[in-house]
Amino acid sequence: MMLKYLLEKEFKQMLRNRFMSKLLIALPLMTIVVFPYVTNQEVNDVKLSIVDLDHSPASSRLTQKAASTDYFRLTDVSPTYPDALKRIEAGDVDLVLEIPPDFEHDLQNEGTASVRIAANSVNGTQGSLGAQYLASLVNDYSREWREENGAASLAMPEVPTFDTHVRYRFNPMLDYKVFMVPGLIVVLLTLLGGALTALNIVGEKEAGTIEQINVSPIPKHLFILSKLIPNWIIGLIALTFGMTFGWAVHGIVPEGSLGLIFFFSMIYIWAVTGAGMVISNYSDTMQQAMFVLFFFLIMLLLTSGLFTPVDSMPLWMQRLTILNPIRYQAEVMRLIYLKGSSFGELLPYFFWLCGFAVVFNTWAVMSYRKSL
């Protein structure tokens, strides 16, 4: 009965908070509509410089082959390797292919030749991926060369050849948006559904209204519940906006069940709200609560696998992410969106998320002190 009046109050306050309602539209727009165009780690359009010291038909064919792929953009042909290096330093070039003098000669007469690849690997992944692609391009070239000139060379043993077919499951075109949209929805849920709204307890502390609540006979769990339920609603609205934008703008729809997404999101919001309330219970001022909240938020978001894979982290860090609720929700979202996983397959995630929810909310109720 008391809950009815408390909820009425929370909803009225929520609806009157212009900032909040603006945020509820603006944040999904920014996160789901704009960010997916940016959150793209694809490596293409690599700026390539070729240092051709051979100037032979064979070397210019290799140059042409490299220039004709979408993957590389031939930005210049440098006269010497040091020149090309300078271009890398200036940031105009990512990758250098050096074809030595006598390239054609060696290839024809010795049967083997070599080329040099230099990659700017400040970004290690990008560097090695570029170098790897360039190496397989050279490999293809040598195969073509063999096929054309194979008959001519003498005493050539049979060369094993096999084709390599590459296929990608779940995301055949390797569309980055398909990967990022479900992840960004989790960011949205975390910011709107939990963290932000939970700050309003500290807000009541600073405004002094919490005193008035504390001297009243409201049981603790009821007060916490009155904060949780609006969060659920805000979170689910954010989720709906996020999914709608994802579908309308990027054409991304979940492979799996909508009901399952909402179900898991409810548990997730429950957990995050609890965590937010624990922080606000231990903070005296909004300022403190914010700094602490922010610290956890940025740390948990960046180690959740949303932006960089958990598998790439050092082992100790991977173990720590077991305690990161965002990680579970991120995986759940991606599993349902991309692989259409069923509840049975997601059972471990269900238990983990419920565990977080129960622990955080119990902790929140226990640490909320009506008396000092």
Added chain:
Amino acid sequence: MKQFLSFMRKEFRQIFRDRRTLVILLAMPLVLVLLLGYAIKTELNGAQVAVFDPSKDDETRRIIERFQASEYFTVVDELTEPKQINEVFRTGEVSLVLVFSEHFAEDLLRGGTSVQLIADGTDPNQAALLTAYAQGVLASYQAEWLEEGKASGHIRTETRMLYNPQSESAYNFVPGVMGLILMLICAMMTSVSIVREKETGTMEILLVSPLTPLRIILSKIAPYFTLSVANVVTILLLAVFVMGVPIRGSLWWLSVLSVLFILVALSLGLLISTLVSSQMAALLVSGIGLMMPTLIFSDLIFPIENIPVVLRWISDLIPARWYISAMRKIMIQGVGFTCFAKELAIIAGMAAVLMTAAWKNFKVRLS
């Protein structure tokens, strides 16, 4: 002047008295840089591979051994039926399946065989990396054949990784994380703290004092500037001595750049504080409003080259993007002044514009 100094002393005392907040402000960046410097990585790290090998001959075994020997792959599962491929992907056990055709070795020399690489495309970047490395392994197997048989027409590739031969992610991400953290901490603490004073009414007291607006601003900003410089120094020490990231370029320019960047962040914080009226709004704008764009547009994780042109203009407006770019050049590449002059000029320009804007706005508030 004397008045000003005593006033400044008061500001310092006020901030340094709140131990709890001070500890948060000094320790938070350190913990973040340390954890994130280790955690944000995109390199492959023992990806789990399953093999479907109906042929089971010497050649397929040689290929599988090569995969096993590679630091990037761990062969964890041998599948017996094609339909298991789907299963292992759905449970997320493996991220790559290597499928050989039947009679692989026999067909190999006839040129009629194939290897299929099926990767989990969920994370496109990882999938592309995986297949590229897997193709590299297959190519090296082929090269071995060619060398043994002394076949002609083989081109060896000799690859050099410049600046970061080990492909250490830290080299790429530490300067990035520094930019992100500095931006957020400086802007956030300034804006939230100043708005807090507005909320509690202590700002009023300052405004009626005979100090000029410029001096009020200076005295407000000075403690945060000191804190930020302390943050830069500790982060750099941590990066160099704990995480092993080099500083190959000039320490002098690195300091100049960082100080300018701090000024940008502080002015941004001050500007935000003049625009909003509650701490909550200040946090939202400086924390969330700056965090997401900085994280996404700054070249920290997502390469700027991939951004559509229109959005690239936005990214040009993100101060951290230029700071991160220049820091990478100075720290990792160790290149000379001319290579990062552009970034330095842009940050200096931004600092000038933002400081003027913040000051103007602040003055308007006063009158």
Added chain:
Amino acid sequence: MNEKVIETKDLTKRFGNFTAVDRITFDVARGEIFGFLGANGAGKTTAMRMLCGLSCPTSGTGYVAGFDISTQPEAVKRSIGYMSQKFSLYEDLKVWENLRLFGGIYGMDDREIARKSDEMLAELGFEAERDTFVRALPLGWKQKLAFSVSIFHEPKVVFLDEPTGGVDPITRRQFWELIYRASDRGITVFVTTHYMDEAEYCDRVSIMVDGQIRALDSPARLRAQFRAETMDDVFQQLARQSTRRSD
């Protein structure tokens, strides 16, 4: 009229080595207006917080409306009203919404709330402000409203912590009219204040110095006892005994 609504014996609160409230013993009868005076830092607010069930006593006993404040704080809370020195209605709710919220919290139902709201707004002359946001009200009105909210559910005792800070004497006078009316209805009023003229309005007054009650009687008798012209003189004489630094 001899029913005791508040009874304490040797009530004590310590924070570490610091004894904020030092063995205070007093009782307050039903319908009485009890003034609780003391300089800043004398321990008034701490004592009041214990009586409201917000803070647990270190030792001693206290009963409010028949409930033990140490063991039944939630039962105490059901039978009291509270208005803090920090103004604490929801500024982003309208006048009637605040009434409704606090009525609901104390277990009143919709019909009861509606009836009581009309009655109360009429009594305050606030009918026109029913739909006004609390933040838009002048301070004096807010305080009157906050007081009305604190006795909305007809508690046995209402605790007022410096309720009239920052308003002009006329508004304060009006505020006290409300207090008298509540007391006439049988609500016990326990009030702390800094204004000595307000002390004169109380039935009985206690003065706290350094955590202890140094004087307790009706204003007239206290003046006689201390041979003082006004309550202010009485207060000054006692406050000078303080060895505790006020902040």
